[in-house]
Amino acid sequence: MPDRRQLTRRAALGLVAGGGLLATSETLGFSNVTADRGVSIETADDANALLGFTNYEDSSKIPTFTNNADSSMSVTLDSERSVKFDIGTDGTYVTPPTTFSLAVDESKETNIRFTGECNDAGSAAVSTDATLDDGTTTIGSISFTRDWQIPASGQVRFNGSAGTAGASGKYEFDLENTGCEDVTFVGIGIKETTTDADYVSGGGSLFDASGTELVSDHISIDSSNPDSDTRRDLDPNVTLSVNDTITWTFEKFQRSSNGKANVDMRSQDVKIRLYLSDGSMTTEKLCLDGCDF
Structure with a gap:
């Protein structure tokens, strides 16, 4: 009989570092981990497991791997x-199976989008298979399946597209709801552009097609840190029904240097984050030049 002992999570990590082969079973938080020496390792819940996984049961948050x-x-x-x-909420949605890397202590947010029949949305069973390596050799593996809740942002297939842009800094774009349910937008941020603009302003930042002001404050932009954005709440909120399209315009992309100069947005791309009323969010790319972010 192999010697089966209970180890702390710290000991489990030490076993990984020492080259012990790990394989986990299908239990919450990977609490049963079997090593090549027949050692049973107890870890904590999903947040603190070897491969931490959180927020998949809460549609108002983004599932996160650590x-x-x-x-x-x-x-x-x-x-x-x-x-x-x-993967990484950069607005690029890929069909599974898909693989990504995680460095030590690294976390990655991962949005899910449903693309099937509308009467079949709600949740999706997703399998996760991870391998651990020391740079040259695979030293362990982790496998589990979880039911991911699909948020409102994941049940709407947005068709975001840039319309017209000008040298004055204006930027018009459309959002089409080709998904399964009506959604209500409550906020917006700008994650990145292909310009040196660092904010949107100009007597109101965002307007709809009728000229109604949706955002009055300037919207800051830091394209050097595309994982972040400055949220601005919409006033009023905007509902986009299934199969409908709305047109919005950023009033003026500007740079704070050189006397608040307008930025020429012709042939430029923009990446935005939309905030929805259920607490979920989605990143969308608006492309006039291929969106090579």
Whole structure:
């Protein structure tokens, strides 16, 4: 009989660092981890497990993976449902199976979008398979399946497209709801552009097609840190019904240097984050020049 002992999570991490091969079973938080020496390792809940995984049951938050081990990981997501994943929430949705890497202590947010029949939305079983390596050798593996809640932002297939732009800094774009349910937008931010603009302003920042002001404050932009954005709440909120399209215009992209000069937005791309009334959010790309972010 192999010697089966209970180890702390710290000991488990030490085993990984020492080259012990780990394989986890299908339990919450990967609480049963079997090593090559027949050692049973007790870890904590999903947030503190070797591969931490949180927020998948709360549609108002973004599912997040965290590498709590002492070795890098390669993580593969797959599902039998009709879904796509946005790894790192950069607005690029890919069809599973899809693989991404996690360095030690690194976290990655991952949005899910449902692409199947509308009467079949709600949640999706997603399998996660991770391998741990020390740079040259695979030293462990983690496998589990969780039911991900699909938020409103994941049940709407937005068709975001840039319309017209000008040298004055204006930027018009459309949002089309080709998804499964009506959604209400409550906020917006700008994550990145292909220009040196660092804010949107000009006597109101965002307007709809009728000229109604939706955002009055300036919207800050830091394209050097595209993982972040400055949220501005919409007033009034805007509901986009299924199969409808809305047109919005950023009034003036500007740079604070050189006397608040307007930025020429012709042939430029913009990445925005939309905030929805259920607490979820989505990143969308507005492309006039290929969106090579």
